[in-house]
Amino acid sequence: MIAALMGLLACQLAGELIARLLSLPIPGPVLGTILLFLALLARGKVPETMRDVARTLLANLSLLFVPAGVGIIQHLDRLRGEWLGILAAVFGSTVLTMIVAVLVFRGVSRLTGADRISPDRGRA
Secondary structure, eight states, X not given: OHHHHHHHHHHHHHHHHHHHHXXXXXXXXHHHHHHHHHHHHHHSSOOHHHHHHHHHHHHTGGGGGHHXXXXXXXXXXXXXXXXXXXXXXXXXXXXXXXXXXXXXXXXHHHHXXXXXXXXXXXXX
């Protein structure tokens, strides 16, 4: 189990190093996740120990939000002063994400030909 946890942390560290050394605009943990995915893809399967570690981490995921909650409480005064901008950013990004998701869905639908299915296909 320790080896699997070290593997996860090594991927995150490698991603962080790559992001910082190359000054990439992508967060290190995201690059680490991509590296982990590529490593697992090359291996062909997820080792049982890594599966167990991942399940344990996911089962205790709520504990990882505690530092974020503490950070919010520490910066509560700043949040009070900038709540309108934060609300606008959250609302705007949500709407933009929904629009992009619809456009991507429609594009994939056209590429796969799913939009050309005849209207009477689902009738009995």
